[in-house]
Amino acid sequence: MADADLSPPDGPVRTITDLARLAGVSAGTVSRALAGNSLVNARTRERIQQLARAHGFQLNQMASNLRRQRTGVVGVAIPLGHDRRQQISDAFFMTLLGHLADELTEHGHDLMLRRVIPDRDEDWLARFTGSGMVDGLIVIGQSDQFARIEAAAAHYLPMVVWGNHQEGQRHCVVGTDNRLGGRLAAERLLAAGATKLAFFGDTAPIEFAARFAGASDVAAQAGVPIIACPTPLAVDRMPGEIARHLARHASRIDGIFAATDTLAVACLKQLHERGLAVPERMRLVGFDDLPVAGQTTPPLTSIRQDIAAGARGLVDLLLRRLAGENTESLVLPPELVVRATA
Template structure:
């Protein structure tokens, strides 16, 4: 027999502030109200319906925070961007903005808020403090920066974490990322196919993903054999710093005819620096970037780039994290890059 509910009039005329007050008005236990409003547990349909109607009539909305505390979850996922290698880099970087927006959308699809943090690591405990804060149910790390050892240490004790970036053999954390080495090789082979013979790689190889792109660059040069040459120029991701470094290099570089930039932002700065030096793209120098962000369509000339499917990557990040949160097995995900050809590497007539 369902529990009897008292008159559905609230003599005080005030909206109940918590389920205890609603339970008192309804003449039932707080557990019964909780089961009625959450749909959890065993309760007769008639009782559930009557309590839900009473809550609606009194305009009662249960506290999400209180409910999350009872069930041991926060409803938030930490989206963390560590800036260890490039301390002046900002979240306004087009790559970060694109991937973070995709991740936030996919988290919202599953009912989670994104708690965004840009972290300049000052010690080895920065990630542990986030994991143990009680503010998030899991962590998505955007980029490994130079923090692979910290990530590995935390992953051995804190399971619900997934990282965007290159998989490093022997490390405990799960990753989702593109095959950067393959992408680097594809970019370089494209430049070679366009007739480039003196190539340069612009990027910071202390970042694991960039290091893999550089390996692909070198793989393609080695396979091409004699008659080609390659140089490495370490370049910052911060646009103004990148522009200055590239400009200085172009002032002394001799006859470079193909440049593989480790990101679209660096490629944009490369095109600007070449123009400042009176060199035309693609007639004098062909330029290819990496990421294929929306900005690649709007450079002058439009930028050829290695495409990372960031939408698919964000979905894989969220799905992998949710599996780990359910204590399920989840493997790292490697996405295949593709080549998007635009005018910055177009062949020019003899």
């Protein structure tokens, strides 16, 4: 029986049964051997693993998954609200996605990415969670789906969402304290000498709304005005909209809080074109502290979100939920990074 591997070279060994025949044992033993189960004799185990390597055997994951009722795959859903085209190419989301991939891989999970357009697809959440294809779900951004997510959270435990934390919400969320971030931004603008503020960004997503609210808190407290300038994040419409805002309001403001670094960079460009000196004539603070923030001229002052920590948090909480724990939300502290624009 030691020379089983000297048998004539037969067809490709695809299934565990093929391998069993080759090794002269039963399928069950092979399965256990490959899993490193100590129930099977160390020598047989080694011999089988050897054989598997030699024949380039790959376990069929589908079958394994079906039987074990788990897949080792975590779903990552990116709901796209109205601003369809924007979000997925947004540097922030992409960086988060990259870190998520790292973090999940590290823990032996695969990542199944799905972009969903909630308007077109009523039950995108149920479809994903109920498919049996994923063990758990990470949702990147609440978009305008807060209610739906909240509803799903009642039945489906292994789900963690990146976004903003609301008082008393049911679903587990990881995200930056956007309101605090907004305060930090406004405080910095004031400290840099601004006396009349503007907020650039769409206030529909609750993250952005919270940032604006934080800035408004500070402005109210200091008795300075702050005006909201709704600006789309879609890359093609952004510059025009900013130009329009500046044309209307530039004379009435001397400090801008941009909801996003991407927005801030676009602002910087428009300000430059209008000949408004930054930071002398106009202070500017962004949000996210993307790599690009350090590379603009002048370098951008921004509110840093620790994306890597966010990804770690998402994965950590999800794994704990997969283990049955009912985790609390995680709110990360934002951090002011002072460069040259404010």
